[in-house]
Amino acid sequence: MRFPVLVFDIETLTDLKSGAHLYGLDLPEADLEQALTKLRRQEAGMDFQRLPLHEIACIAGLWIDENGAMKLFSFSQEHFSEAEILKKFLSIFDKRHPTLVSWNGSQFDLPVILYRAMYHGLSAPSLFDQGEIDTQKRYNNYQNRYHHRHVDLMDVMAMFNGRNFQKLDDIAHLLGYPGKRGESGYFVPEYVKNQQWLKLTSYCEGDVLNTWLIYLRWLLLKGQLLIEDHRLWIQATIHYLQGQPQQQDFLQVWRERSQQTEFTSLDFPATD
Known part of the structure:
Protein backbone atom coordinates (compact mmCIF):
# COMPACT_ATOMS: atom_id res chain seq x y z
CA MET A 1 0.00 0.00 0.00
CA ARG A 2 1.37 3.37 -1.02
CA PHE A 3 0.81 5.98 1.72
CA PRO A 4 -0.83 8.29 2.39
CA VAL A 5 -4.15 6.90 1.14
CA LEU A 6 -7.29 8.97 0.62
CA VAL A 7 -10.54 7.08 0.05
CA PHE A 8 -13.24 9.52 -1.02
CA ASP A 9 -16.83 9.89 -2.19
CA ILE A 10 -19.14 12.74 -3.15
CA GLU A 11 -22.88 13.26 -2.84
CA THR A 12 -24.71 15.58 -5.21
CA LEU A 13 -28.04 17.12 -6.12
CA THR A 14 -29.20 18.87 -9.28
CA ASP A 15 -27.98 22.45 -9.69
CA LEU A 16 -31.31 24.03 -10.65
CA LYS A 17 -29.84 27.45 -11.39
CA SER A 18 -27.27 26.07 -13.84
CA GLY A 19 -29.87 23.77 -15.36
CA ALA A 20 -32.24 26.66 -16.00
CA HIS A 21 -29.39 28.64 -17.57
CA LEU A 22 -28.26 25.72 -19.73
CA TYR A 23 -31.72 24.95 -21.13
CA GLY A 24 -33.04 28.53 -21.16
CA LEU A 25 -35.83 27.81 -18.69
CA ASP A 26 -37.75 30.62 -17.02
CA LEU A 27 -39.73 28.73 -14.38
CA PRO A 28 -40.40 28.98 -10.66
CA GLU A 29 -37.86 27.00 -8.64
CA ALA A 30 -40.57 24.57 -7.55
CA ASP A 31 -41.10 23.53 -11.19
CA LEU A 32 -37.48 23.51 -12.34
CA GLU A 33 -36.43 20.08 -11.13
CA GLN A 34 -39.41 18.39 -12.73
CA ALA A 35 -38.73 20.20 -16.01
CA LEU A 36 -35.03 19.28 -15.95
CA THR A 37 -35.87 15.66 -15.22
CA LYS A 38 -38.31 15.56 -18.15
CA LEU A 39 -35.72 17.09 -20.48
CA ARG A 40 -33.11 14.59 -19.34
CA ARG A 41 -35.46 11.69 -20.01
CA GLN A 42 -36.11 13.02 -23.49
CA GLU A 43 -32.43 13.40 -24.38
CA ALA A 44 -30.99 10.34 -22.63
CA GLY A 45 -33.87 8.10 -21.51
CA MET A 46 -32.96 8.40 -17.83
CA ASP A 47 -33.27 10.72 -14.83
CA PHE A 48 -29.55 10.87 -14.04
CA GLN A 49 -28.48 14.41 -14.83
CA ARG A 50 -25.54 15.48 -16.96
CA LEU A 51 -22.35 15.60 -14.89
CA PRO A 52 -21.87 19.41 -14.96
CA LEU A 53 -25.31 19.84 -13.36
CA HIS A 54 -24.40 17.81 -10.27
CA GLU A 55 -23.96 20.30 -7.44
CA ILE A 56 -21.77 18.86 -4.68
CA ALA A 57 -23.54 18.67 -1.33
CA CYS A 58 -20.89 16.67 0.50
CA ILE A 59 -17.40 15.26 0.08
CA ALA A 60 -16.28 12.64 2.58
CA GLY A 61 -12.91 10.98 2.92
CA LEU A 62 -10.87 8.53 4.96
CA TRP A 63 -7.24 9.56 5.30
CA ILE A 64 -4.63 6.94 6.24
CA ASP A 65 -1.15 8.27 6.87
CA GLU A 66 2.27 6.62 6.77
CA ASN A 67 1.94 5.54 10.40
CA GLY A 68 -1.43 3.88 9.86
CA ALA A 69 -3.39 6.61 11.65
CA MET A 70 -6.90 7.09 10.28
CA LYS A 71 -9.09 10.18 10.02
CA LEU A 72 -12.66 10.13 8.70
CA PHE A 73 -13.97 13.54 7.64
CA SER A 74 -16.77 15.29 5.74
CA PHE A 75 -17.20 18.70 4.14
CA SER A 76 -20.89 19.43 3.61
CA GLN A 77 -23.25 22.29 2.84
CA GLU A 78 -24.17 22.41 6.51
CA HIS A 79 -21.14 24.64 7.03
CA PHE A 80 -19.73 25.40 3.58
CA SER A 81 -20.82 26.54 0.15
CA GLU A 82 -20.07 24.23 -2.77
CA ALA A 83 -17.07 26.38 -3.71
CA GLU A 84 -15.74 26.18 -0.15
CA ILE A 85 -16.22 22.39 -0.07
CA ILE A 92 -5.34 18.44 0.32
CA PHE A 93 -3.54 17.79 -2.97
CA ASP A 94 -1.53 21.00 -2.69
CA LYS A 95 0.06 19.67 0.50
CA ARG A 96 0.23 15.91 -0.14
CA HIS A 97 -0.05 13.50 -3.05
CA PRO A 98 -2.06 10.60 -1.70
CA THR A 99 -3.07 7.41 -3.41
CA LEU A 100 -6.67 8.24 -4.27
CA VAL A 101 -9.21 5.41 -3.92
CA SER A 102 -12.82 5.56 -5.12
CA TRP A 103 -15.74 3.59 -6.45
CA ASN A 104 -16.68 4.91 -9.90
CA GLY A 105 -14.53 7.97 -9.25
CA SER A 106 -13.15 8.03 -12.80
CA GLN A 107 -16.57 8.27 -14.42
CA PHE A 108 -18.45 10.29 -11.83
CA ASP A 109 -16.70 11.83 -8.81
CA LEU A 110 -13.61 13.28 -10.46
CA PRO A 111 -15.38 14.59 -13.61
CA VAL A 112 -18.02 16.24 -11.40
CA ILE A 113 -15.27 17.81 -9.27
CA LEU A 114 -13.58 19.01 -12.46
CA TYR A 115 -16.72 20.63 -13.89
CA ARG A 116 -17.80 22.19 -10.60
CA ALA A 117 -14.29 23.51 -9.88
CA MET A 118 -14.27 25.14 -13.33
CA TYR A 119 -17.76 26.54 -12.67
CA HIS A 120 -16.43 28.28 -9.56
CA GLY A 121 -13.18 29.39 -11.24
CA LEU A 122 -10.93 27.23 -9.07
CA SER A 123 -7.47 25.97 -9.93
CA ALA A 124 -6.36 22.45 -8.99
CA PRO A 125 -3.12 21.55 -10.81
CA SER A 126 -2.09 19.09 -8.09
CA LEU A 127 -5.11 16.95 -8.96
CA PHE A 128 -5.53 17.54 -12.69
CA ASP A 129 -1.97 18.06 -13.97
CA GLN A 130 -1.04 15.37 -16.52
CA GLY A 131 2.61 16.28 -16.90
CA GLU A 132 2.35 19.82 -18.22
CA ILE A 133 3.65 21.22 -14.89
CA ASP A 134 5.16 18.20 -13.14
CA THR A 135 6.72 15.95 -15.78
CA GLN A 136 6.54 12.95 -13.44
CA LYS A 137 2.76 13.07 -13.68
CA ARG A 138 2.99 12.28 -17.37
CA TYR A 139 3.53 8.69 -16.31
CA ASN A 140 1.47 8.55 -13.11
CA ASN A 141 -1.42 10.98 -12.70
CA TYR A 142 -4.91 10.99 -11.22
CA GLN A 143 -6.73 10.87 -14.57
CA ASN A 144 -5.17 7.93 -16.43
CA ARG A 145 -7.22 4.80 -15.70
CA TYR A 146 -4.17 2.53 -16.00
CA HIS A 147 -2.05 4.44 -13.49
CA HIS A 148 -2.12 3.78 -9.76
CA ARG A 149 -2.22 7.29 -8.32
CA HIS A 150 -6.02 6.97 -8.50
CA VAL A 151 -7.49 3.50 -7.98
CA ASP A 152 -11.10 3.39 -9.14
CA LEU A 153 -12.10 0.05 -7.68
CA MET A 154 -15.20 -0.33 -9.83
CA ASP A 155 -13.04 0.09 -12.93
CA VAL A 156 -10.07 -2.07 -11.96
CA MET A 157 -12.22 -4.89 -10.55
CA ALA A 158 -14.17 -4.92 -13.84
CA MET A 159 -10.79 -5.26 -15.63
CA PHE A 160 -11.56 -1.93 -17.36
CA ASN A 161 -14.56 -3.46 -19.14
CA GLY A 162 -17.82 -1.55 -18.72
CA ARG A 163 -19.87 -4.71 -19.15
CA ASN A 164 -18.39 -5.97 -15.87
CA PHE A 165 -19.19 -2.89 -13.74
CA GLN A 166 -20.80 -3.68 -10.40
CA LYS A 167 -22.54 -1.56 -7.76
CA LEU A 168 -20.69 -0.69 -4.58
CA ASP A 169 -23.64 -1.87 -2.50
CA ASP A 170 -23.70 -5.29 -4.19
CA ILE A 171 -19.99 -5.97 -3.77
CA ALA A 172 -20.03 -4.77 -0.16
CA HIS A 173 -22.91 -7.17 0.58
CA LEU A 174 -21.19 -10.01 -1.26
CA LEU A 175 -18.06 -9.60 0.85
CA GLY A 176 -19.94 -9.32 4.15
CA TYR A 177 -19.70 -5.56 4.64
CA PRO A 178 -22.53 -3.15 5.57
CA GLY A 179 -23.29 -1.66 2.15
CA LYS A 180 -25.74 1.24 2.03
CA ARG A 181 -27.92 -0.15 4.83
CA GLY A 182 -31.23 0.43 3.03
CA GLU A 183 -30.40 4.01 2.07
CA SER A 184 -30.00 5.46 -1.40
CA GLY A 185 -28.43 8.49 -3.05
CA TYR A 186 -31.93 9.49 -4.16
CA PHE A 187 -32.48 10.76 -0.61
CA VAL A 188 -29.60 13.26 -0.78
CA PRO A 189 -31.73 16.19 -2.08
CA GLU A 190 -34.22 15.55 0.74
CA TYR A 191 -31.43 15.47 3.32
CA VAL A 192 -30.24 18.88 2.09
CA LYS A 193 -33.73 20.34 1.78
CA ASN A 194 -34.65 19.22 5.31
CA GLN A 195 -31.20 20.06 6.70
CA GLN A 196 -30.64 16.47 7.81
CA TRP A 197 -26.90 16.96 7.77
CA LEU A 198 -26.04 14.03 10.02
CA LYS A 199 -27.87 11.64 7.68
CA LEU A 200 -26.10 13.16 4.69
CA THR A 201 -22.58 12.91 6.11
CA SER A 202 -23.19 9.46 7.63
CA TYR A 203 -24.38 8.19 4.25
CA CYS A 204 -21.40 9.67 2.40
CA GLU A 205 -18.93 8.41 5.01
CA GLY A 206 -20.56 4.98 4.85
CA ASP A 207 -19.74 4.74 1.14
CA VAL A 208 -16.16 5.74 1.92
CA LEU A 209 -15.85 3.03 4.57
CA ASN A 210 -17.30 0.34 2.30
CA THR A 211 -14.84 1.40 -0.40
CA TRP A 212 -11.93 1.22 2.05
CA LEU A 213 -12.86 -2.30 3.16
CA ILE A 214 -13.17 -3.48 -0.45
CA TYR A 215 -9.83 -1.84 -1.22
CA LEU A 216 -8.17 -3.87 1.54
CA ARG A 217 -9.66 -7.06 0.10
CA TRP A 218 -8.47 -6.07 -3.38
CA LEU A 219 -4.92 -5.52 -2.09
CA LEU A 220 -5.09 -8.97 -0.49
CA LEU A 221 -6.18 -10.46 -3.81
CA LYS A 222 -3.27 -8.81 -5.63
CA GLY A 223 -0.73 -9.93 -3.04
CA GLN A 224 -0.01 -6.36 -1.97
CA LEU A 225 -1.16 -7.27 1.54
CA LEU A 226 -0.36 -10.47 3.37
CA ILE A 227 -3.34 -12.03 5.07
CA GLU A 228 -1.86 -11.21 8.50
CA ASP A 229 -1.55 -7.55 7.50
CA HIS A 230 -5.09 -7.57 6.10
CA ARG A 231 -6.36 -8.77 9.48
CA LEU A 232 -4.39 -6.06 11.24
CA TRP A 233 -5.89 -3.34 9.02
CA ILE A 234 -9.40 -4.70 9.60
CA GLN A 235 -8.90 -4.65 13.35
CA ALA A 236 -7.40 -1.16 13.18
CA THR A 237 -10.48 0.00 11.25
CA ILE A 238 -12.85 -1.57 13.79
CA HIS A 239 -10.91 0.01 16.65
CA TYR A 240 -11.03 3.43 14.96
CA LEU A 241 -14.77 3.22 14.28
CA GLN A 242 -15.47 2.30 17.89
CA GLY A 243 -14.44 5.87 18.70
CA GLN A 244 -16.66 7.42 16.00
CA PRO A 245 -20.21 7.96 17.38
CA GLN A 246 -21.58 8.76 13.93
CA GLN A 247 -20.58 5.33 12.60
CA GLN A 248 -21.84 3.02 15.34
CA ASP A 249 -24.65 1.84 13.07
CA PHE A 250 -22.14 1.03 10.33
CA LEU A 251 -20.07 -0.94 12.82
CA GLN A 252 -23.09 -2.87 14.13
CA VAL A 253 -24.35 -3.77 10.64
CA TRP A 254 -20.82 -4.83 9.69
CA ARG A 255 -20.73 -7.14 12.72
CA GLU A 256 -24.07 -8.69 11.71
CA ARG A 257 -23.39 -9.07 7.99
CA SER A 258 -19.87 -10.35 8.47
CA GLN A 259 -21.40 -13.59 9.74
CA GLN A 260 -22.87 -14.27 6.30
CA THR A 261 -19.49 -15.06 4.74
CA GLU A 262 -16.90 -17.41 6.18
CA PHE A 263 -13.88 -15.18 5.57
CA THR A 264 -15.42 -11.94 6.85
CA SER A 265 -16.90 -13.64 9.93
CA LEU A 266 -13.35 -13.62 11.32
CA ASP A 267 -13.48 -9.81 11.48
CA PHE A 268 -15.44 -10.16 14.71
CA PRO A 269 -14.23 -13.15 16.71
CA ALA A 270 -16.78 -14.87 18.91
CA THR A 271 -14.85 -13.80 22.00
CA ASP A 272 -15.04 -10.11 20.99
Whole structure:
Protein backbone atom coordinates (compact mmCIF):
# COMPACT_ATOMS: atom_id res chain seq x y z
CA MET A 1 0.00 0.00 0.00
CA ARG A 2 1.37 3.37 -1.02
CA PHE A 3 0.81 5.98 1.72
CA PRO A 4 -0.83 8.29 2.39
CA VAL A 5 -4.15 6.90 1.14
CA LEU A 6 -7.29 8.97 0.62
CA VAL A 7 -10.54 7.08 0.05
CA PHE A 8 -13.24 9.52 -1.02
CA ASP A 9 -16.83 9.89 -2.19
CA ILE A 10 -19.14 12.74 -3.15
CA GLU A 11 -22.88 13.26 -2.84
CA THR A 12 -24.71 15.58 -5.21
CA LEU A 13 -28.04 17.12 -6.12
CA THR A 14 -29.20 18.87 -9.28
CA ASP A 15 -27.98 22.45 -9.69
CA LEU A 16 -31.31 24.03 -10.65
CA LYS A 17 -29.84 27.45 -11.39
CA SER A 18 -27.27 26.07 -13.84
CA GLY A 19 -29.87 23.77 -15.36
CA ALA A 20 -32.24 26.66 -16.00
CA HIS A 21 -29.39 28.64 -17.57
CA LEU A 22 -28.26 25.72 -19.73
CA TYR A 23 -31.72 24.95 -21.13
CA GLY A 24 -33.04 28.53 -21.16
CA LEU A 25 -35.83 27.81 -18.69
CA ASP A 26 -37.75 30.62 -17.02
CA LEU A 27 -39.73 28.73 -14.38
CA PRO A 28 -40.40 28.98 -10.66
CA GLU A 29 -37.86 27.00 -8.64
CA ALA A 30 -40.57 24.57 -7.55
CA ASP A 31 -41.10 23.53 -11.19
CA LEU A 32 -37.48 23.51 -12.34
CA GLU A 33 -36.43 20.08 -11.13
CA GLN A 34 -39.41 18.39 -12.73
CA ALA A 35 -38.73 20.20 -16.01
CA LEU A 36 -35.03 19.28 -15.95
CA THR A 37 -35.87 15.66 -15.22
CA LYS A 38 -38.31 15.56 -18.15
CA LEU A 39 -35.72 17.09 -20.48
CA ARG A 40 -33.11 14.59 -19.34
CA ARG A 41 -35.46 11.69 -20.01
CA GLN A 42 -36.11 13.02 -23.49
CA GLU A 43 -32.43 13.40 -24.38
CA ALA A 44 -30.99 10.34 -22.63
CA GLY A 45 -33.87 8.10 -21.51
CA MET A 46 -32.96 8.40 -17.83
CA ASP A 47 -33.27 10.72 -14.83
CA PHE A 48 -29.55 10.87 -14.04
CA GLN A 49 -28.48 14.41 -14.83
CA ARG A 50 -25.54 15.48 -16.96
CA LEU A 51 -22.35 15.60 -14.89
CA PRO A 52 -21.87 19.41 -14.96
CA LEU A 53 -25.31 19.84 -13.36
CA HIS A 54 -24.40 17.81 -10.27
CA GLU A 55 -23.96 20.30 -7.44
CA ILE A 56 -21.77 18.86 -4.68
CA ALA A 57 -23.54 18.67 -1.33
CA CYS A 58 -20.89 16.67 0.50
CA ILE A 59 -17.40 15.26 0.08
CA ALA A 60 -16.28 12.64 2.58
CA GLY A 61 -12.91 10.98 2.92
CA LEU A 62 -10.87 8.53 4.96
CA TRP A 63 -7.24 9.56 5.30
CA ILE A 64 -4.63 6.94 6.24
CA ASP A 65 -1.15 8.27 6.87
CA GLU A 66 2.27 6.62 6.77
CA ASN A 67 1.94 5.54 10.40
CA GLY A 68 -1.43 3.88 9.86
CA ALA A 69 -3.39 6.61 11.65
CA MET A 70 -6.90 7.09 10.28
CA LYS A 71 -9.09 10.18 10.02
CA LEU A 72 -12.66 10.13 8.70
CA PHE A 73 -13.97 13.54 7.64
CA SER A 74 -16.77 15.29 5.74
CA PHE A 75 -17.20 18.70 4.14
CA SER A 76 -20.89 19.43 3.61
CA GLN A 77 -23.25 22.29 2.84
CA GLU A 78 -24.17 22.41 6.51
CA HIS A 79 -21.14 24.64 7.03
CA PHE A 80 -19.73 25.40 3.58
CA SER A 81 -20.82 26.54 0.15
CA GLU A 82 -20.07 24.23 -2.77
CA ALA A 83 -17.07 26.38 -3.71
CA GLU A 84 -15.74 26.18 -0.15
CA ILE A 85 -16.22 22.39 -0.07
CA LEU A 86 -14.19 22.11 -3.25
CA LYS A 87 -11.47 24.46 -2.01
CA LYS A 88 -11.04 22.46 1.18
CA PHE A 89 -10.90 19.14 -0.67
CA LEU A 90 -8.59 20.36 -3.43
CA SER A 91 -6.19 21.94 -0.91
CA ILE A 92 -5.34 18.44 0.32
CA PHE A 93 -3.54 17.79 -2.97
CA ASP A 94 -1.53 21.00 -2.69
CA LYS A 95 0.06 19.67 0.50
CA ARG A 96 0.23 15.91 -0.14
CA HIS A 97 -0.05 13.50 -3.05
CA PRO A 98 -2.06 10.60 -1.70
CA THR A 99 -3.07 7.41 -3.41
CA LEU A 100 -6.67 8.24 -4.27
CA VAL A 101 -9.21 5.41 -3.92
CA SER A 102 -12.82 5.56 -5.12
CA TRP A 103 -15.74 3.59 -6.45
CA ASN A 104 -16.68 4.91 -9.90
CA GLY A 105 -14.53 7.97 -9.25
CA SER A 106 -13.15 8.03 -12.80
CA GLN A 107 -16.57 8.27 -14.42
CA PHE A 108 -18.45 10.29 -11.83
CA ASP A 109 -16.70 11.83 -8.81
CA LEU A 110 -13.61 13.28 -10.46
CA PRO A 111 -15.38 14.59 -13.61
CA VAL A 112 -18.02 16.24 -11.40
CA ILE A 113 -15.27 17.81 -9.27
CA LEU A 114 -13.58 19.01 -12.46
CA TYR A 115 -16.72 20.63 -13.89
CA ARG A 116 -17.80 22.19 -10.60
CA ALA A 117 -14.29 23.51 -9.88
CA MET A 118 -14.27 25.14 -13.33
CA TYR A 119 -17.76 26.54 -12.67
CA HIS A 120 -16.43 28.28 -9.56
CA GLY A 121 -13.18 29.39 -11.24
CA LEU A 122 -10.93 27.23 -9.07
CA SER A 123 -7.47 25.97 -9.93
CA ALA A 124 -6.36 22.45 -8.99
CA PRO A 125 -3.12 21.55 -10.81
CA SER A 126 -2.09 19.09 -8.09
CA LEU A 127 -5.11 16.95 -8.96
CA PHE A 128 -5.53 17.54 -12.69
CA ASP A 129 -1.97 18.06 -13.97
CA GLN A 130 -1.04 15.37 -16.52
CA GLY A 131 2.61 16.28 -16.90
CA GLU A 132 2.35 19.82 -18.22
CA ILE A 133 3.65 21.22 -14.89
CA ASP A 134 5.16 18.20 -13.14
CA THR A 135 6.72 15.95 -15.78
CA GLN A 136 6.54 12.95 -13.44
CA LYS A 137 2.76 13.07 -13.68
CA ARG A 138 2.99 12.28 -17.37
CA TYR A 139 3.53 8.69 -16.31
CA ASN A 140 1.47 8.55 -13.11
CA ASN A 141 -1.42 10.98 -12.70
CA TYR A 142 -4.91 10.99 -11.22
CA GLN A 143 -6.73 10.87 -14.57
CA ASN A 144 -5.17 7.93 -16.43
CA ARG A 145 -7.22 4.80 -15.70
CA TYR A 146 -4.17 2.53 -16.00
CA HIS A 147 -2.05 4.44 -13.49
CA HIS A 148 -2.12 3.78 -9.76
CA ARG A 149 -2.22 7.29 -8.32
CA HIS A 150 -6.02 6.97 -8.50
CA VAL A 151 -7.49 3.50 -7.98
CA ASP A 152 -11.10 3.39 -9.14
CA LEU A 153 -12.10 0.05 -7.68
CA MET A 154 -15.20 -0.33 -9.83
CA ASP A 155 -13.04 0.09 -12.93
CA VAL A 156 -10.07 -2.07 -11.96
CA MET A 157 -12.22 -4.89 -10.55
CA ALA A 158 -14.17 -4.92 -13.84
CA MET A 159 -10.79 -5.26 -15.63
CA PHE A 160 -11.56 -1.93 -17.36
CA ASN A 161 -14.56 -3.46 -19.14
CA GLY A 162 -17.82 -1.55 -18.72
CA ARG A 163 -19.87 -4.71 -19.15
CA ASN A 164 -18.39 -5.97 -15.87
CA PHE A 165 -19.19 -2.89 -13.74
CA GLN A 166 -20.80 -3.68 -10.40
CA LYS A 167 -22.54 -1.56 -7.76
CA LEU A 168 -20.69 -0.69 -4.58
CA ASP A 169 -23.64 -1.87 -2.50
CA ASP A 170 -23.70 -5.29 -4.19
CA ILE A 171 -19.99 -5.97 -3.77
CA ALA A 172 -20.03 -4.77 -0.16
CA HIS A 173 -22.91 -7.17 0.58
CA LEU A 174 -21.19 -10.01 -1.26
CA LEU A 175 -18.06 -9.60 0.85
CA GLY A 176 -19.94 -9.32 4.15
CA TYR A 177 -19.70 -5.56 4.64
CA PRO A 178 -22.53 -3.15 5.57
CA GLY A 179 -23.29 -1.66 2.15
CA LYS A 180 -25.74 1.24 2.03
CA ARG A 181 -27.92 -0.15 4.83
CA GLY A 182 -31.23 0.43 3.03
CA GLU A 183 -30.40 4.01 2.07
CA SER A 184 -30.00 5.46 -1.40
CA GLY A 185 -28.43 8.49 -3.05
CA TYR A 186 -31.93 9.49 -4.16
CA PHE A 187 -32.48 10.76 -0.61
CA VAL A 188 -29.60 13.26 -0.78
CA PRO A 189 -31.73 16.19 -2.08
CA GLU A 190 -34.22 15.55 0.74
CA TYR A 191 -31.43 15.47 3.32
CA VAL A 192 -30.24 18.88 2.09
CA LYS A 193 -33.73 20.34 1.78
CA ASN A 194 -34.65 19.22 5.31
CA GLN A 195 -31.20 20.06 6.70
CA GLN A 196 -30.64 16.47 7.81
CA TRP A 197 -26.90 16.96 7.77
CA LEU A 198 -26.04 14.03 10.02
CA LYS A 199 -27.87 11.64 7.68
CA LEU A 200 -26.10 13.16 4.69
CA THR A 201 -22.58 12.91 6.11
CA SER A 202 -23.19 9.46 7.63
CA TYR A 203 -24.38 8.19 4.25
CA CYS A 204 -21.40 9.67 2.40
CA GLU A 205 -18.93 8.41 5.01
CA GLY A 206 -20.56 4.98 4.85
CA ASP A 207 -19.74 4.74 1.14
CA VAL A 208 -16.16 5.74 1.92
CA LEU A 209 -15.85 3.03 4.57
CA ASN A 210 -17.30 0.34 2.30
CA THR A 211 -14.84 1.40 -0.40
CA TRP A 212 -11.93 1.22 2.05
CA LEU A 213 -12.86 -2.30 3.16
CA ILE A 214 -13.17 -3.48 -0.45
CA TYR A 215 -9.83 -1.84 -1.22
CA LEU A 216 -8.17 -3.87 1.54
CA ARG A 217 -9.66 -7.06 0.10
CA TRP A 218 -8.47 -6.07 -3.38
CA LEU A 219 -4.92 -5.52 -2.09
CA LEU A 220 -5.09 -8.97 -0.49
CA LEU A 221 -6.18 -10.46 -3.81
CA LYS A 222 -3.27 -8.81 -5.63
CA GLY A 223 -0.73 -9.93 -3.04
CA GLN A 224 -0.01 -6.36 -1.97
CA LEU A 225 -1.16 -7.27 1.54
CA LEU A 226 -0.36 -10.47 3.37
CA ILE A 227 -3.34 -12.03 5.07
CA GLU A 228 -1.86 -11.21 8.50
CA ASP A 229 -1.55 -7.55 7.50
CA HIS A 230 -5.09 -7.57 6.10
CA ARG A 231 -6.36 -8.77 9.48
CA LEU A 232 -4.39 -6.06 11.24
CA TRP A 233 -5.89 -3.34 9.02
CA ILE A 234 -9.40 -4.70 9.60
CA GLN A 235 -8.90 -4.65 13.35
CA ALA A 236 -7.40 -1.16 13.18
CA THR A 237 -10.48 0.00 11.25
CA ILE A 238 -12.85 -1.57 13.79
CA HIS A 239 -10.91 0.01 16.65
CA TYR A 240 -11.03 3.43 14.96
CA LEU A 241 -14.77 3.22 14.28
CA GLN A 242 -15.47 2.30 17.89
CA GLY A 243 -14.44 5.87 18.70
CA GLN A 244 -16.66 7.42 16.00
CA PRO A 245 -20.21 7.96 17.38
CA GLN A 246 -21.58 8.76 13.93
CA GLN A 247 -20.58 5.33 12.60
CA GLN A 248 -21.84 3.02 15.34
CA ASP A 249 -24.65 1.84 13.07
CA PHE A 250 -22.14 1.03 10.33
CA LEU A 251 -20.07 -0.94 12.82
CA GLN A 252 -23.09 -2.87 14.13
CA VAL A 253 -24.35 -3.77 10.64
CA TRP A 254 -20.82 -4.83 9.69
CA ARG A 255 -20.73 -7.14 12.72
CA GLU A 256 -24.07 -8.69 11.71
CA ARG A 257 -23.39 -9.07 7.99
CA SER A 258 -19.87 -10.35 8.47
CA GLN A 259 -21.40 -13.59 9.74
CA GLN A 260 -22.87 -14.27 6.30
CA THR A 261 -19.49 -15.06 4.74
CA GLU A 262 -16.90 -17.41 6.18
CA PHE A 263 -13.88 -15.18 5.57
CA THR A 264 -15.42 -11.94 6.85
CA SER A 265 -16.90 -13.64 9.93
CA LEU A 266 -13.35 -13.62 11.32
CA ASP A 267 -13.48 -9.81 11.48
CA PHE A 268 -15.44 -10.16 14.71
CA PRO A 269 -14.23 -13.15 16.71
CA ALA A 270 -16.78 -14.87 18.91
CA THR A 271 -14.85 -13.80 22.00
CA ASP A 272 -15.04 -10.11 20.99
